[in-house]
Amino acid sequence: MTADRALGYKEYKCQKCGWVHAAIPRSALPQDGSLGQYLRCFQCHAPSFSFAPAAQGDAPVGCTLQPIFVPRAWGEE
Numbered sequence: 001m002t003a004d005r006a007l008g009y010k011e012y013k014c015q016k017c018g019w020v021h022a023a024i025p026r027s028a029l030p031q032d033g034s035l036g037q038y039l040r041c042f043q044c045h046a047p048s049f050s051f052a053p054a055a056q057g058d059a060p061v062g063c064t065l066q067p068i069f070v071p072r073a074w075g076e077e
């Protein structure tokens with residue numbers, strides 16, 4: 001996650017299973033057509049548009065967060 005961390009991310013949490021992800025800007029997504037895997041919860045596959053901002057302490061400090069694209073997280077569609 002070093003590269004994503006450098007780019008910046010926002011912590012978003014799956015409302016279904018509580019898994020915290022790192023919401024990355026659209027510009028940080030791969031351009032190879034693999035967008036689909038960034039639109040669902042890494043754990044339970046719930047759609048990312050249902051995610052909510054994570055509260056402080058939702059994710060353990062220092063853990064690796066899965067990158068995710070959450071519409072509107074960065075003011076993007």
Ligand SMILES: [Zn+2]
Pocket residue numbers: 014015016017018019041042043044045046
């Ligand atoms: Zn989930």
